[in-house]
Amino acid sequence: MSYSPLDGPDTSLAGFAHLGAVIGPVIPWLVWRVRREEDPFVAREAAKATNAGMAFLVAFAAGTLIWMFVPFVGFVGRMLQVAVIVVALVLCVNAFRRVRRGVPTSYPVQIRVLSLED
Numbered sequence: 154m155s156y157s158p159l160d161g162p163d164t165s166l167a168g169f170a171h172l173g174a175v176i177g178p179v180i181p182w183l184v185w186r187v188r189r190e191e192d193p194f195v196a197r198e199a200a201k202a203t204n205a206g207m208a209f210l211v212a213f214a215a216g217t218l219i220w221m222f223v224p225f226v227g228f229v230g231r232m233l234q235v236a237v238i239v240v241a242l243v244l245c246v247n248a249f250r251r252v253r254r255g256v257p258t259s260y261p262v263q264i265r266v267l268s269l270e271d
Contacts, residue, residue, distance in 0.1 A: 167194060168253045174203070176202075178203045179206075182199070185199035185200050201259060201263065211254060212233065219233065237260070
């Protein structure tokens with residue numbers, strides 16, 4: 154399903170939610186909280202971004218814990234942190250570009266924090 158700019162959802166807010174997922178689940182969650190009643194497209198995309206942001210946060214925290222507490226292989230934790238940042242940037246920018254065109258998007262890995270039906 155595709156939307157035209159005149160009759161479609163607020164794709165800029167949905168795109169902002171996806172870009173906000175790079176730094177964690179808080180920004181997309183706020184977008185979801187504000188728009189969940191008015192615009193189902195934005196709410197669904199913000200829920201997807203929140204779930205992905207949570208996955209990015211958990212992976213980054215795991216890398217941080219490895220770096221801090223595992224002797225002799227702490228560099229693996231640093232490499233994991235860098236990898237999470239790069240993957241988050243690539244996935245979120247791709248999702249942003251798709252959503253701005255009015256096309257629903259998805260992430261390969263998500264931790265279900267919000268249901269997509271809400």
